[in-house]
């Protein structure tokens with residue numbers, strides 16, 4: 001029988017590969033506390049409408065990438081392609097509004113039916129941070145500072161913050177009309193994908209991955225000509241705040257986010273170290289989203305980061321290893337070793353029991369475990385009530401009473 005294969009675009013990770021993801025999450029958890037973002041959990045599955053209504057029918061995510069299915073009750077369910085929509089659904093349906101504004105963070109799997117490649121999977125993992133119920137530019141600054149400090153905590157220096165504003169609805173509509181006119185003038189030279197975007201969502205052409213579109217994108221009007229006084233003022237406060245907080249940024253006047261609900265601030269942290277999959281963290285302000293879920297007007301801003309992409313950019317985490325390897329020699333010693341190991345582990349000491357092979361093999365395995373010490377127990381040691389504690393670095397060895405082992409290892 002051929003062995004069962006995994007679902008395309010999913011990952012099964014061993015040792016260092018898994019440790020890398022865990023290291024990213026640990027750094028996220030550390031930094032989120034410094035910024036006062038509380039943990040939340042949201043479901044992996046939501047009614048399809050949660051994503052269809054918020055992310056926008058014209059986006060790749062909704063039109064091509066969602067994992068949707070009918071459950072046994074006939075309801076259309078979707079595996080979350082991102083966290084924002086689910087958090088906003090919970091904000092409304094679970095009464096999280098009463099705590100507004102809320103600063104929240106979560107992480108976990110997300111699912112998109114995409115062509116798998118380096119840094120792009122069908123089940124991947126995201127970090128997510130959101131501030132819901134805050135319309136002040138200070139919220140954008142705090143959220144971006146959090147992202148910036150996270151990347152520093154991870155030791156990632158090669159990611160640049162690209163920043164843009166999408167303005168208020170008035171700005172966005174005027175810009176949209178101008179873009180429509182510009183791209184219509186070049187329609188025949190555009191890629192097929194962009195030609196379909198032309199009528200439905202011309203902003204998205206700016207996001208095109210097709211080379212043939214790029215010169216036409218480069219000559220497109222930028223949003224600056226259309227910013228209302230209010231929108232310009234908002235953006236100015238964000239950039240001033242970033243400067244005050246010491247967060248480096250670059251203006252990217254044609255940066256748009258794929259999702260339809262963005263207003264004002266839009267940003268991406270980009271690196272050239274991951275080939276085509278260069279966006280490690282992205283987000284923006286989505287003041288229109290909660291209304292599309294049936295809530296009242298609620299300003300909000302957030303970001304998501306691909307854990308796999310960050311994990312590729314960090315230094316390898318130190319491998320986990322025991323403090324001591326316990327080497328019992330003989331049957332009586334093997335029984336005794338179980339009690340000793342339990343004591344040491346209860347005392348907070350990581351211990352590995354090595355009980356395969358002959359004496360020489362066992363000592364080799366003890367050294368190979370990465371432990372600093374070997375605790376050797378044979379019949380003589382059981383009689384004397386003490387083990388041989390061997391420093392595997394210096395080779396020195398001394399007897400230590402069974403009851404004093406924890407203390408000896410702690411010192």
Ligand code: ATP
Nearest residue numbers: 112114119120121124279280281282304305306309
């Ligand atoms: P891309 O342009 O790379 O497709 P996106 O704009 O679709 O990204 P977002 O929806 O902003 O991505 O998701 C936030 C982050 O999640 C991305 O910046 C990226 O790091 C990560 N990400 C998105 N899709 C995938 C995927 N299929 N596999 C791995 N990571 C992903």
Ligand code: MG
Nearest residue numbers: 060061114258
């Ligand atoms: Mg995508």
